Amino acid sequence: LVDIDWHAVRDDFPLLGRTFYGKELVYLDNAATTQKPNSVINAIEHYYRFDNANVHRGIYALSEQATRAYEACRDKIQHFIHAANREEIIFVRGTTEAINLVAQSYLRPRLKAGDEILISTMEHHSNIVPWQILAEQTGAKLAVIPITDSGEIRLDDYQKMLNQRTRLVAVTHVSNVLGTINPVQQMIAMAHAKDIPFLVDGAQAAAKLSVDVQALDCDFYAFSSHKLYGPTGAGVLYGKQLLLESMPPYQGGGEMISQVTFEKTEYKAPPYKFEAGTPNIAGVIGMGAAIDYVLALGLTNIIRRDQQLLRYARQALQSVKGLHIIGNAPNKTSIISFVLDDVHPHDISTVLDVEGVAIRAGHHCAMPLMQRFHLPATARASLAFYNNEQDIDRLVFAIQKVRDMWG
Numbered sequence: 001l002v003d004i005d006w007h008a009v010r011d012d013f014p015l016l017g018r019t020f021y022g023k024e025l026v027y028l029d030n031a032a033t034t035q036k037p038n039s040v041i042n043a044i045e046h047y048y049r050f051d052n053a054n055v056h057r058g059i060y061a062l063s064e065q066a067t068r069a070y071e072a073c074r075d076k077i078q079h080f081i082h083a084a085n086r087e088e089i090i091f092v093r094g095t096t097e098a099i100n101l102v103a104q105s106y107l108r109p110r111l112k113a114g115d116e117i118l119i120s121t122m123e124h125h126s127n128i129v130p131w132q133i134l135a136e137q138t139g140a141k142l143a144v145i146p147i148t149d150s151g152e153i154r155l156d157d158y159q160k161m162l163n164q165r166t167r168l169v170a171v172t173h174v175s176n177v178l179g180t181i182n183p184v185q186q187m188i189a190m191a192h193a194k195d196i197p198f199l200v201d202g203a204q205a206a207a208k209l210s211v212d213v214q215a216l217d218c219d220f221y222a223f224s225s226h227k228l229y230g231p232t233g234a235g236v237l238y239g240k241q242l243l244l245e246s247m248p249p250y251q252g253g254g255e256m257i258s259q260v261t262f263e264k265t266e267y268k269a270p271p272y273k274f275e276a277g278t279p280n281i282a283g284v285i286g287m288g289a290a291i292d293y294v295l296a297l298g299l300t301n302i303i304r305r306d307q308q309l310l311r312y313a314r315q316a317l318q319s320v321k322g323l324h325i326i327g328n329a330p331n332k333t334s335i336i337s338f339v340l341d342d343v344h345p346h347d348i349s350t351v352l353d354v355e356g357v358a359i360r361a362g363h364h365c366a367m368p369l370m371q372r373f374h375l376p377a378t379a380r381a382s383l384a385f386y387n388n389e390q391d392i393d394r395l396v397f398a399i400q401k402v403r404d405m406w407g
């Protein structure tokens, strides 16, 4: 743990200096995507200016250089999430693609009519719809673990729902609406006690927690670079080696084969078996630079910062009359959903926008969770380490304005 000059850290992010309606931007939509530091932007630019060539193909120095840079990111990510082997790291477009890959390549061949896929009430659509598509294809069923009013998974119900027909549990590490940190390590142990594999949706966790896939003992872990200060269009699926080896390819094409004839194709070993076609080379290199950036700040420092900002924001928001925070789990990250009596969340975000404060309003790709709380939508402020107390003060000031306008 070291003291970081968080104010100076803002200077690493060029976008934070922008103004809207004559006011300096307060960016509080980090759960949707984070801003990118100069080091990430420079790494992508450097790749295109000096290193651009297709990977794993050319027998010339430039292509080998590009391949080395790309493959070095696999090692970085292996260490970042503490995977046992670099071959367990598959580059994908993002969390959504990672989950679809597991649905179609891992689970589909193992699923029969009447089997169950277990998810929770607080899942993002990308951890619901791929399983629904699969259920329609196979006659399997989706089962949904209930949550409490404070936004926590009901572990007693979960225990009862794990049964002989359950083929996979897929649960988010951190809720993108409530901020709840789910006890996935415990949940994984409970599933494994019944030989049921477990996928963790780490989209909101990778930038906020120290992820150790071996300590968690998860079978699959998915996350996106763009929520981790890296570029869009790149992400990771971690899978245990033995499982990956047992899975057929997700997509066919170049890069993923060892031998092709018109009669038969032999595939490469993982991870290449799952990386058909020219990958997002610049995106992966940008993701590697983002991980370097985060590790240089230190995850312990980032986590401490997150909890400080969360505490400050919760207290400040609670002072607003008629404001209700949705999601009050004791163990949560700095994602704060709220509603204001008699005001639609879209009206809140529209007024805030003119104040230079960017938040999200809507269903946050979690419509069933909105239904659980009998809400059409919420307003959501989600923080990152580059936010500060002044940002939160400006948020609260702008919400007070909304309060005054609506009486």
Ligand code: PMP
Residues within 6 Å of the ligand: 031, 032, 093, 094, 095, 096, 097, 124, 126, 127, 172, 174, 175, 176, 201, 203, 204, 224, 365
């Ligand atoms: N799961 C969760 C919890 C998320 O917050 C998100 C992104 N909002 C996703 C999955 C999907 O990530 P992506 O759009 O990057 O594929």
